[in-house]
Amino acid sequence: MTELPTGIADPGEVRPLRLPPGAPLFQRRAERLADLAPGNAAGDFLQLLARVCEVQARVTGELRLSPNGRDLPATRPLGLASPLPDWREALARLLAGLAAIPMPPAAREAVHALQRAGADEREALAGRVLRGELTTEDLAAATFAGAALQVVYTGLAAALPPGLPRAEDGGCPVCGAPPVAGVVLGDDKLRYLCCSLCAAEWNLPRLHCAVCRKQDHVGYLTLEGDTGPAKAEACRECRVYTKLLYVEKAPRLEVGADDLATLALDLLVAEEGYRRNGRNLLLATAA
Ligand SMILES: [Zn+2]
Numbered sequence: 001m002t003e004l005p006t007g008i009a010d011p012g013e014v015r016p017l018r019l020p021p022g023a024p025l026f027q028r029r030a031e032r033l034a035d036l037a038p039g040n041a042a043g044d045f046l047q048l049l050a051r052v053c054e055v056q057a058r059v060t061g062e063l064r065l066s067p068n069g070r071d072l073p074a075t076r077p078l079g080l081a082s083p084l085p086d087w088r089e090a091l092a093r094l095l096a097g098l099a100a101i102p103m104p105p106a107a108r109e110a111v112h113a114l115q116r117a118g119a120d121e122r123e124a125l126a127g128r129v130l131r132g133e134l135t136t137e138d139l140a141a142a143t144f145a146g147a148a149l150q151v152v153y154t155g156l157a158a159a160l161p162p163g164l165p166r167a168e169d170g171g172c173p174v175c176g177a178p179p180v181a182g183v184v185l186g187d188d189k190l191r192y193l194c195c196s197l198c199a200a201e202w203n204l205p206r207l208h209c210a211v212c213r214k215q216d217h218v219g220y221l222t223l224e225g226d227t228g229p230a231k232a233e234a235c236r237e238c239r240v241y242t243k244l245l246y247v248e249k250a251p252r253l254e255v256g257a258d259d260l261a262t263l264a265l266d267l268l269v270a271e272e273g274y275r276r277n278g279r280n281l282l283l284a285t286a287a
C-alpha cells in the first residue's frame with residue numbers, strides 16, 4: 001500500500017476537507033526535509049528547516065491546544081483577522097527550542113532580534129505574516145514567526161470537529177490562508193490544496209484553475225528532464241500557477257517539505273511570467 005501524506009489509506013475516498021494530524025505533521029515534515037537535503041542545491045537551508053520543524057513538533061505536543069471553551073465562528077473558525085493569542089506562547093517556546101540548534105549567523109541574529117522584540121513588535125510582524133505583507137526587513141525573522149503561527153493554527157485545526165463548510169474564494173476553509181501547494185493522489189488524480197498555515201487540505205476538482213476556477217485554461221510546466229514530483233499548473237486566463245506534487249512520483253512526499261525542495265521549478269515558471277498562487281511560510285518573501 002502506498003503511504004499517503006496524512007495517513008489516509010484510500011486515495012479514492014473524496015472528502016471536501018481533511019484536517020491535519022498536529023504534531024506528527026511537523027515530525028513528518030522534519031524527516032522529509034532531512035531526507036531531501038543531501039544533493040539539493042538548497043541542502044543547508046533544508047537541513048536547518050528540518051530542525052525548525054522538529055522544534056515545531058515538540059512545541060505543538062507541549063501546547064496541546066483545544067477548541068473547547070473558545071468562541072470560534074462556524075465558518076473559517078481560525079480566521080486571519082488577528083493572530084490567535086496562543087501564538088505568543090508558541091513563539092516563546094519555539095525561540096527557546098531554537099537556541100539549541102546550529103544555524104548560520106544571519107538566522108541566529110534573527111532569533112535574537114525576535115527575543116529582544118517587544119510584544120507589540122512581535123504582534124505586528126505576525127499580522128504581516130498572516131496578511132502576506134512582509135517587507136524586506138521582515139524576512140529573516142518572518143520564517144520563525146511563521147513557524148510559531150503554524151504551530152498554533154495546525155495544533156488547533158487538528159482538534160477541530162470535521163465537516164466545516166467549503167470556502168468559495170480559494171483560501172483555506174479552516175483559516176482563510178492561501179495554499180502552499182496541491183497534492184495529487186493516486187491514478188484517478190484526486191487533488192487537495194494544502195493550507196500554508198494550518199495544514200488543512202481541501203479538495204480541488206481536476207483541470208480547474210485553483211484561483212479563477214475556470215476549466216480548460218490550465219497547462220502544466222515541469223523542469224526539463226526532471227523526474228521529481230512537482231508540476232506547475234499554470235492558468236493562461238489569470239497568469240497564476242499552483243504547484244502540484246504527485247504522490248505517484250514520490251510516495252513519501254510531504255507538501256510543505258517537497259515544495260521547499262523544488263524551488264527551481266518556481267524560478268522557471270516565474271521566468272514564463274506566471275505569479276505563484278500561495279506561499280510557504282518557512283520561505284518568507286517580501287510582498
Ligand atoms: Zn488553513
Ligand SMILES: [Zn+2]
Nearest residue numbers: 209212235238
Ligand atoms: Zn485561473
